[in-house]
Amino acid sequence: MIESIFKGGRKYWLLISGLLVLIVVGLIAYLRQWDQGLTITGLSRDVSWGLYIANFTFFVGVAASAVMLIIPYYLHNEKEFRKIIILGEFLAVSAVIVSITFVVVDLGQPARVFNMLLYPSPSSILFWDLIVLTVYLLLNIIIGWVTLDAEYKEIEPPKWIKPLIIISIPWAISIHTVTAFIYAGLGARPFWLTALLAPRFLASAFASGPALLILLALLMKKWGGFDPGNQSINKVAKIVAYATIATVFFLLLEIFTVFYSQVPDAMSHFQYLLFGLDCYYSLVPWMWTSIILACSSIVLLVIPRTHTNQNILAIACAVVFVSIWIDKGLGLIVPGFIPTPTGEIFEYMPTLLESLIVLGVWAMGGLIITLLYKVVLSVRREMAD
Amino acid sequence: MNLERRTFLKLATLSLLALAAKPAFDLLARPEIARALGLSPENRKRLAMVVDLKACTADTGCTDCIAACHKVHNVPDIGSRKEEIKWIREASYDQAFPEQENKFVKEAIRDRNVLLLCNHCDNPPCVRVCPTQATWRREDGIVMMDYHRCIGCRYCMAACPYGSRSFNWRDPRPYIKDIDLSYPERTRGVVEKCNFCDERLAEGKPPACVEACKSGALTFGEMMPGTDVYGLVSTNYTVRRKPELGTQPQVYYLV
Numbered sequence: 001m002i003e004s005i006f007k008g009g010r011k012y013w014l015l016i017s018g019l020l021v022l023i024v025v026g027l028i029a030y031l032r033q034w035d036q037g038l039t040i041t042g043l044s045r046d047v048s049w050g051l052y053i054a055n056f057t058f059f060v061g062v063a064a065s066a067v068m069l070i071i072p073y074y075l076h077n078e079k080e081f082r083k084i085i086i087l088g089e090f091l092a093v094s095a096v097i098v099s100i101t102f103v104v105v106d107l108g109q110p111a112r113v114f115n116m117l118l119y120p121s122p123s124s125i126l127f128w129d130l131i132v133l134t135v136y137l138l139l140n141i142i143i144g145w146v147t148l149d150a151e152y153k154e155i156e157p158p159k160w161i162k163p164l165i166i167i168s169i170p171w172a173i174s175i176h177t178v179t180a181f182i183y184a185g186l187g188a189r190p191f192w193l194t195a196l197l198a199p200r201f202l203a204s205a206f207a208s209g210p211a212l213l214i215l216l217a218l219l220m221k222k223w224g225g226f227d228p229g230n231q232s233i234n235k236v237a238k239i240v241a242y243a244t245i246a247t248v249f250f251l252l253l254e255i256f257t258v259f260y261s262q263v264p265d266a267m268s269h270f271q272y273l274l275f276g277l278d279c280y281y282s283l284v285p286w287m288w289t290s291i292i293l294a295c296s297s298i299v300l301l302v303i304p305r306t307h308t309n310q311n312i313l314a315i316a317c318a319v320v321f322v323s324i325w326i327d328k329g330l331g332l333i334v335p336g337f338i339p340t341p342t343g344e345i346f347e348y349m350p351t352l353l354e355s356l357i358v359l360g361v362w363a364m365g366g367l368i369i370t371l372l373y374k375v376v377l378s379v380r381r382e383m384a385d
Numbered sequence: 386m387n388l389e390r391r392t393f394l395k396l397a398t399l400s401l402l403a404l405a406a407k408p409a410f411d412l413l414a415r416p417e418i419a420r421a422l423g424l425s426p427e428n429r430k431r432l433a434m435v436v437d438l439k440a441c442t443a444d445t446g447c448t449d450c451i452a453a454c455h456k457v458h459n460v461p462d463i464g465s466r467k468e469e470i471k472w473i474r475e476a477s478y479d480q481a482f483p484e485q486e487n488k489f490v491k492e493a494i495r496d497r498n499v500l501l502l503c504n505h506c507d508n509p510p511c512v513r514v515c516p517t518q519a520t521w522r523r524e525d526g527i528v529m530m531d532y533h534r535c536i537g538c539r540y541c542m543a544a545c546p547y548g549s550r551s552f553n554w555r556d557p558r559p560y561i562k563d564i565d566l567s568y569p570e571r572t573r574g575v576v577e578k579c580n581f582c583d584e585r586l587a588e589g590k591p592p593a594c595v596e597a598c599k600s601g602a603l604t605f606g607e608m609m610p611g612t613d614v615y616g617l618v619s620t621n622y623t624v625r626r627k628p629e630l631g632t633q634p635q636v637y638y639l640v
Contacts, residue, residue: 036555036556037554037556038554038555038573038574039555039573044468045466045469045551046548048539048543048552107537107538108535108552108553108573108575108576109535109574112517112536115517115519115534115536116516116517118517119517119518121517122400123512123514124513126514126516126540127516131396131400186543187632188544188545188546189543264483264486265483337543341548341627342481342501346467
């Protein structure tokens, strides 16, 4: 199966080389960071986590969302998911690799990363996150590859794979819950100190992940002759719709609690995020863009006439993805540090090098997903012949 | 393959052990049992500091303690707010004690500069979150840093409610005026903070800031009956920074 990644048309090679260029650019930018330290980023003593950690969080969510295809197919016997379930598993593989890469890129001493294994620290949530992410990665590689291999050989998948698939369901929930616990357990940061953080993470993950999946499936339908089946796309679109509604609802819950209670510690962060604080408002336009995008995507996704039209559906999914990337990428990590525990404000602005590194890691994820989906396409094509 | 399985089994066993160890820890944490076993904090040497804000002359521009600390610990002067490294710093009263906000408080108090340093908490969140145990709490309460084990993930900086930790965003060496060879310099990419001068305590010397202070605003010692710090804290009304977070900070302020 794997040999098919070396055979492809012009468009395929264009895509591959485009991604490789971005990866090389990102790598050059990273070498600069390796040489000079994290000073090349916009991070500071006050805002000590930024774009890297935000992207890590976002992509853990994308990885977890594969479960939204596994559950209907394996637990509710929704047969139409059969064709696209492999896309979800391979998307999870790529997204976990991307998220772990973002953690490593964020380290001040990346060469010492294995200290986390040499000195296992059960009291640290980061330690548990590394464990659940690694296991989830292995689960999805094994499940995806074994089921595709069985399809290729036109045999039933081996029986031992079924328990692994069942385990992968709660495991997917666990990766994003543990990731939320990294933040939700910090008394120092009232912005994150809420039990709603894990449900909020899961809701936004189940909106952004399946939205990306629909986009990828539609792209492959257009360019690769892949048939995801209209019914399955419609069902995934429903998941995106409800998850986006839940995401907005959870955000409103947070907003009510902090603004009605008026406890300054918690309120100041949301003030900074939504309205600006003491003349500092660099995140305000972003956050309102995200909210407006989320609300308009909900309209497109709940009206039957628009969400059954695949062109409009594609736009709605792109809007959901961008909205949640802003919400989780910019609106979740940075305001946790603004204002600081001493009530000071020091803003964060990512640098060009930092952004190029982020783009490079994204391209790496894109490359992995392209290669894996290429294998899927060629298996399906051979079966059709 | 064998090795991988071994490592996996090791980790799995460790995880299970950690789960099983929880009830045992809870049992030991019960005060009567802890006291009987001699584990109770009251029976142990516990280092603390008292900052007398009335005596402190920070308002007159005195920075003796900061200069002394930063000199003996090779703390670089990066010269930018973005990347500054501070073991001791000054802040306004409102910044130090935001929960004490009260616009009618005397200007003499509100405009006062307050010295901030690591609180060497009894229940330190930074130690809890560190994924490599590069920061840990000593028996005597000092929260220590291992600059050679730190991977630079900065989880401790997110967890510290006091902003006591700094990160070496760049190589600090060019920014150190005269290097003191008796204390290690740091490399870029690691976190650092006040260590209550554990290296000086080991030689029987007081912390550098305490030694440098001419106004007698800083008192340091073991928190047990008969010592100066105990006397100040037990007979005066003192405040601590954000005690409501349950971190049990060990720097006390006489207001």
